[in-house]
Amino acid sequence: MNKVYKRLLNQKIENFLSEFFSSKELFEDLDKRNRLRHAGEYGMYRENICNELIKFAIPSKFNTANGFLINSFDEVSTQCDLVIYDHNNTPLIQDSSNIKFFPVETVVAVGEVKSKLTISDLCLASLKLAKIKKMKRLKSIFPITNPDRKVFEPHMHFGDTIYSFIICESISSFNANKVFEKLDKTYNTNNIEYEYRHNAILSIENGVLCYKNENAQIPKGMTYFSKMKNIDIPNHYFEGENINKNIENLITGIAGFLSNANVYRPEPNNYT
Numbered sequence: 001m002n003k004v005y006k007r008l009l010n011q012k013i014e015n016f017l018s019e020f021f022s023s024k025e026l027f028e029d030l031d032k033r034n035r036l037r038h039a040g041e042y043g044m045y046r047e048n049i050c051n052e053l054i055k056f057a058i059p060s061k062f063n064t065a066n067g068f069l070i071n072s073f074d075e076v077s078t079q080c081d082l083v084i085y086d087h088n089n090t091p092l093i094q095d096s097s098n099i100k101f102f103p104v105e106t107v108v109a110v111g112e113v114k115s116k117l118t119i120s121d122l123c124l125a126s127l128k129l130a131k132i133k134k135m136k137r138l139k140s141i142f143p144i145t146n147p148d149r150k151v152f153e154p155h156m157h158f159g160d161t162i163y164s165f166i167i168c169e170s171i172s173s174f175n176a177n178k179v180f181e182k183l184d185k186t187y188n189t190n191n192i193e194y195e196y197r198h199n200a201i202l203s204i205e206n207g208v209l210c211y212k213n214e215n216a217q218i219p220k221g222m223t224y225f226s227k228m229k230n231i232d233i234p235n236h237y238f239e240g241e242n243i244n245k246n247i248e249n250l251i252t253g254i255a256g257f258l259s260n261a262n263v264y265r266p267e268p269n270n271y272t
């Protein structure tokens with residue numbers, strides 16, 4: 001542990017929490033209880049807060065933004081609140097309204113920022129991210145981070161997947177076992193393979209939902225993946241009492257994944 005880094009990280013987390021929870025007051029319509037003025041801007045404000053927190057922990061070659069993912073198979077995602085991408089190798093693709101489109105080859109993570117969710121809403125958001133992750137398909141391979149790679153295998157190498165996460169204020173009627181049960185049912189019903197399932201879900205008030213390995217064949221501890229080396233990793237819940245630690249686990253987990261993420265060069269001929 002480095003005391004300077006730890007102190008600055010805690011300071012960043014405290015600022016994040018203060019701004020995240022006070023942001024509603026800035027957009028609250030006092031004349032209409034439980035209503036927000038400019039709800040779209042409110043959402044963007046919270047996304048920016050999350051962006052600043054994540055940028056503290058990730059390498060500077062990566063950037064964050066919102067927008068849409070595209071691939072060379074003529075697929076376009078729904079809008080993503082948070083896209084983490086290699087900005088050194090990502091072409092600037094945007095329309096006249098500055099809406100950005102990111103080739104899947106250089107995208108390493110996507111996230112959703114929510115306020116209060118029901119368990120059903122959480123499952124829908126997780127399914128949305130899973131479908132976006134499945135878009136990372138390549139017609140040809142031009143590796144950047146690992147030049148010796150000859151194959152693209154997201155089912156074998158997690159560095160070929162997109163890391164997905166959700167940050168929300170709270171989950172109503174929260175029960176960890178019930179959440180895991182409904183998430184698993186949602187994934188199974190929609191034939192979502194393990195490599196496309198969520199990596200981490202942070203509910204600030206409830207805790208972190210991820211995976212934790214206890215099998216001696218691979219390193220024990222939190223993995224953020226539901227399978228490693230063909231070993232199923234069980235769901236795990238870190239309770240919400242230590243909010244700062246839960247947020248730290250989320251952003252360091254994202255940073256850890258990015259250090260092993262495979263970035264590929266988008267080939268313009270594949271997109272035309």
